[in-house]
Amino acid sequence: NAGVTQTPKFQVLKTGQSMTLQCAQDMNHEYMSWYRQDPGMGLRLIHYSVGAGITDQGEVPNGYNVSRSTTEDFPLRLLSAAPSQTSVYFCASRDKRDEQFFGPGTRLTVL
């Protein structure tokens, strides 16, 4: 099992550009989520999904879109990047025992 994978590991964008952060898991977990971690802070929930076709907003959803067409994939789209979105992004999936498995993270810088 690869667990939770994320691509890319690093990305630099200019203000106004759009991009998609990829996330995939091979553990057949229904629940997946996206968090962001700003310097010196804990993680904050952006969006989550409880299964294919079902998504909902978390604590800080503005500027991001998600979709869940398959159980395995949960991409995060930045519509028009802003410097305030400079952060480390973590994707996670959760098993039935309530344990969350995190991906390695994507470090995003918006200039």
Place this chain on the structure above:
Amino acid sequence: AQKITQTQPGMFVQEKEAVTLDCTYDTSDQSYGLFWYKQPSSGEMIFLIYQGSYDEQNATEGRYSLNFQKARKSANLVISASQLGDSAMYFCAMREGRMDSSYKLIFGSGTRLLVRP
């Protein structure tokens, strides 16, 4: 009000000694879960230990134990016999509500632990 409070931004511990990292939480739900994660300098989030609100025994996982005091709303992490590899950032997190209907983890701001040789 903050849901998860970690009051120790940084801590030192001598190798082989035990250390307690503090975490208090705030919720009105009867059902919730408490988690500790380790984040080394490489950046990944590593699950350490879990305590359910209805669990009567304190959770233990190897050298990690969770000192759960429900009335005080505290969930302190105890690391016994500290090792140099324990130097990392530690986050306390809470899932409010039942496991089958609640999916959001709320994180504290973290405690940076440095183990001295």
